[in-house]
Amino acid sequence: MREASFIERNKEKWISIESNLRNKINIDPDILASNYMELTNDLAYAQTFYPDSKTKDYLNGLSILAHQQLYRDQKSSENQFLRFVQYDIPEAIWAIRRPLLYSLAIFLLAIGIGVISSHFDMNFVRFIMGDRYVDMSISNIEQGNPAGVYGDGSAVGSSLAITINNVRVAFLAFAFGLIFSVGTGYILFSNGVMVGAFHYMFYQHGVLEEAMSAIWIHGAIELSVIVIAGGCGLAVGNSFMFPKSYTRLESFKQGIRTASKVLVSTVPFFIVAGFLEGFVTRHYQFSIWMCLAIIVLSFIAILYFYVLRPYQLAKRNGWK
Numbered sequence: 001m002r003e004a005s006f007i008e009r010n011k012e013k014w015i016s017i018e019s020n021l022r023n024k025i026n027i028d029p030d031i032l033a034s035n036y037m038e039l040t041n042d043l044a045y046a047q048t049f050y051p052d053s054k055t056k057d058y059l060n061g062l063s064i065l066a067h068q069q070l071y072r073d074q075k076s077s078e079n080q081f082l083r084f085v086q087y088d089i090p091e092a093i094w095a096i097r098r099p100l101l102y103s104l105a106i107f108l109l110a111i112g113i114g115v116i117s118s119h120f121d122m123n124f125v126r127f128i129m130g131d132r133y134v135d136m137s138i139s140n141i142e143q144g145n146p147a148g149v150y151g152d153g154s155a156v157g158s159s160l161a162i163t164i165n166n167v168r169v170a171f172l173a174f175a176f177g178l179i180f181s182v183g184t185g186y187i188l189f190s191n192g193v194m195v196g197a198f199h200y201m202f203y204q205h206g207v208l209e210e211a212m213s214a215i216w217i218h219g220a221i222e223l224s225v226i227v228i229a230g231g232c233g234l235a236v237g238n239s240f241m242f243p244k245s246y247t248r249l250e251s252f253k254q255g256i257r258t259a260s261k262v263l264v265s266t267v268p269f270f271i272v273a274g275f276l277e278g279f280v281t282r283h284y285q286f287s288i289w290m291c292l293a294i295i296v297l298s299f300i301a302i303l304y305f306y307v308l309r310p311y312q313l314a315k316r317n318g319w320k
Contacts (some may be wrong), residue, residue, distance in 0.1 A: 001245065003050050006234030011044060015063065021065050033087055034317045036066040044254070085265075087313070091263035094310040094319050099238060100231030106185055107168050107192040107227050114196020118204075125204075128197040137201060146207040150281040163274030166222055167267060170229035174236065174263050178183070181237025188230040188260040195223065214284035218277035220298035225266045228306060232259040269302070 017035045043063050046056040093100070094150055117124045126134050133149075138146035169187070176183025202211035239255020240248060277293065313319070 002051070003053060003055060006045070006050075007055060013038070014042075014059070016064065018036050018062055021069055022060070022138060031317055032069065033083075034091075034319065036063070037091070038065045039066055041254075044250055045246065050149050056240070069172070076163050079194060084261075089261050089265045089320065090310040090313050092258045093265075094314045095258050096231060096235035096262060097310070099234035100228060100306070102234055103184075103188055103227050103231035106188045107157055107223075107230065107247040110189040110192025111199075112197040114193035114198075115200050116196075117193070118197045118200035125197045125201045128194055129201070131176065134201065138205070141202075141205050141207055145285070146202055146211045147281065147284055150214060150284075163271055165227070166270045166273060169226060170263065170266055170270065173226065173229045174233045174259065177233030177236035177259075178240075179237070180241055184230050184233030184237060188227070203284055213288055213295075214281050216283045216295045217284060217298075218273045220295050221276070224302045224306075225269045226300070229263060232263045234261040235262075243272055264306070294297065 017039065020035075037245050039059060040063055043056065043059040046053065050056055114128070129137075136149060137146070140146055169191070173184050173187040176187055199208065199212070199215075199238035202208045236252075236255050236259050239259075240252045246254070276298075280294065
């Protein structure tokens with residue numbers, strides 16, 4: 001794009017933002033932050049394509065002014081942290097909403113493949129889960145405790161090990177996005193097939209409902225957040241493969257910055273999932289209503305934080 005066209009396309013926006021900043025008008029913090037993000041994106045574009053122009057210098061000065069006003073009242077790290085959680089993360093989630101949707105589609109497709117393959121091939125479950133795990137599960141089913149595997153070991157040790165493993169899987173899904181998104185797709189697909197085969201095994205033995213009341217106590221959060229981490233990996237890979245109007249390197253940097261914010265937000269959810277799996281799932285037979293309440297509340301929390309909240313802010317602030 002020629003510099004004149006770039007200026008013509010954005011000058012009204014820049015003039016409006018500059019007028020508000022220089023006249024010390026009280027601006028809604030969400031709108032101010034959105035303006036700041038737009039300015040920095042435009043600045044990055046100008047630095048890439050017009051490095052010696054006055055446009056770049058103008059945007060640099062305007063970005064500094066917006067930054068100063070944006071953070072003038074944020075004098076403590078606590079305020080910065082709250083803003084990161086309440087605004088920066090939802091904005092990043094909205095920015096990568098399409099990769100998140102692709103991640104969910106891949107995962108659901110893989111679950112379907114796992115179920116169908118298990119239905120037509122009796123040995124598929126053993127191939128995916130391993131003979132030892134399947135034999136142990138069948139033994140637990142015969143003893144009237146289909147999800148007995150979750151009662152093995154100490155609660156503290158299980159919770160810690162599960163949390164560490166879940167975070168590892170999430171960060172692998174993110175890091176493998178560097179392999180042109182293919183690595184992330186593999187992580188999502190393999191885990192989805194495993195989930196499908198796992199559920200079909202319980203269906204074969206007529207205990208699916210009871211098993212699901214245990215599995216989804218922690219699985220509602222655990223599997224949802226694996227999908228979200230996969231979306232982050234796809235966003236990173238796509239930013240490199242499809243840079244749009246930016247240079248491939250600049251697009252890649254922006255993709256990593258945005259996806260990293262979303263990935264960091266998954267860690268507390270993984271800790272909660274690990275706690276539930278270590279301390280609560282083992283007591284799934286105590287009350288079906290307890291199980292259902294935890295599962296429903298878990299899905300509500302995920303949907304609010306990763307769908308409803310970003311949508312509300314995007315609608316209010318005009319995010320694209």
